[in-house]
Amino acid sequence: DQQVKQNSPSLSVQEGRISILNCDYTNSMFDYFLWYKKYPAEGPTFLISISSIKDKNEDGRFTVFLNKSAKHLSLHIVPSQPGDSAVYFCAASAKGSTLGRLYFGRGTQLTVWP
């Protein structure tokens, strides 16, 4: 069963606008959430993370929001740029689980058009 869900397989946004990528999870033992970005023929690269005790983390144009009661998080990219076009994966690690064992969603393909 999918413990991390990304229900939107794709998102298309105009350059300069905000991109909002959503992620839902089911496991209340998740203690950290991470976003990875993946370009074609490359491995996923780490973007930003958030602890389950926080509700917001910001790094430049990227902000992740966590709503623990709703088991929902979102990644905001402002302003969006064409170079942001990639597949974005939401991932989570569980307290007490194997170090580095991440549970990934299926990804959302973001396309930023000029």
Next chain:
Amino acid sequence: GAGVSQTPSNKVTEKGKYVELRCDPISGHTALYWYRQSLGQGPEFLIYFQGTGAADDSGLPNDRFFAVRPEGSVSTLKIQRTERGDSAVYLCASSHRLAGASGANVLTFGAGSRLTVL
């Protein structure tokens, strides 16, 4: 090396054949992971090494899959009697995090080995 290196980048084989996929992690990273990404899915955990030993191999789908890391650096994922369902991108990742350290455990991934079983 500067990043996680995986070879081959592409492997096409026939059903029933044996395959080895190699991973060279970032120098000094003691933790090494194998993940598998099937078409339309996110990466799924296979196995975790801390040093030379497999600390968690619970993600390996069956006994046709095996991985080694004899000297605590390079790792090889071995697949026996390949099946068409084994077709996927096999991702290796490494990390310098030690158990008990605080903060998110950020993994650095390689570009993957795309395996196609005909």
